[in-house]
Amino acid sequence: QKEVEQDPGPLSVPEGAIVSLNCTYSNSAFQYFMWYRQYSRKGPELLMYTYSSGNKEDGRFTAQVDKSSKYISLFIRDSQPSDSATYLCAMSDNNDMRFGAGTRLTVKP
Amino acid sequence: SQTIHQWPATLVQPVGSPLSLECTVEGTSNPNLYWYRQAAGRGLQLLFYSVGIGQISSEVPQNLSASRPQDRQFILSSKKLLLSDSGFYLCAWSVSGAYNSPLHFGNGTRLTVT
Numbered sequence: 084q085k086e087v088e089q090d091p092g093p094l095s096v097p098e099g100a101i102v103s104l105n106c107t108y109s110n111s112a113f114q115y116f117m118w119y120r121q122y123s124r125k126g127p128e129l130l131m132y133t134y135s136s137g138n139k140e141d142g143r144f145t146a147q148v149d150k151s152s153k154y155i156s157l158f159i160r161d162s163q164p165s166d167s168a169t170y171l172c173a174m175s176d177n178n179d180m181r182f183g184a185g186t187r188l189t190v191k192p
Numbered sequence: 193s194q195t196i197h198q199w200p201a202t203l204v205q206p207v208g209s210p211l212s213l214e215c216t217v218e219g220t221s222n223p224n225l226y227w228y229r230q231a232a233g234r235g236l237q238l239l240f241y242s243v244g245i246g247q248i249s250s251e252v253p254q255n256l257s258a259s260r261p262q263d264r265q266f267i268l269s270s271k272k273l274l275l276s277d278s279g280f281y282l283c284a285w286s287v288s289g290a291y292n293s294p295l296h297f298g299n300g301t302r303l304t305v306t
Contacts, residue, residue, distance in 0.1 A: 091233055115292040115294075117294050124300075125299050126282050126297035126300045127297045129296060132294050176292070177292075180238075182236040183235060184233055184235040185235065
């Protein structure tokens with residue numbers, strides 16, 4: 084079992100849809116959780132950074148962490164074609180960071 | 193604000209040739225620096241990280257080496273490239289001493305070994 088599991092997709096949605104991206108993990112020591120957005124041929128860009136369980140909202144993006152289920156989510160409201168990218172989850176504890184393989188998202192106009 | 197520069201953006205090299213990829217960070221002092229390789233569908237693999245000048249830790253035995261000659265400069269090298277070295281190489285930095293500080297990535301170098 085991989086330490087971090089992320090469905091690679093691809094995921095295709097119409098413009099305006101609500102998108103749900105998810106990761107599961109096995110290491111209960113992870114305390115810090117991140118979501119990165121990566122456009123084609125570019126480096127990952129930090130979108131959300133959260134600590135422990137709970138929700139964090141930033142504009143159209145909401146990050147949700149459920150440590151009891153070892154499950155994290157990123158919700159995108161009112162999705163736009165410019166949201167088309169690969170989304171990577173990441174998590175860490177004691178400076179040991181692990182990444183998911185990424186989910187490729189396409190938002191169609 | 194902090195910025196990270198990585199070059200070149202793309203590189204095509206023959207097998208057996210040397211490699212030098214460079215990364216510099218601006219706007220911060222004594223950052224932690226990292227080299228990752230990203231393979232399609234396989235996520236990010238940590239290759240090297242550095243917490244200070246001349247301090248390099250290797251995560252995976254391989255044909256590559258890293259050096260940090262200056263505080264905000266990180267170099268990835270190889271003496272003789274292999275076909276298996278092809279990939280997308282990413283440099284990243286994080287705040288030194290900040291427990292679990294997130295990583296900030298450069299725009300990567302696409303390396304093709306022919």
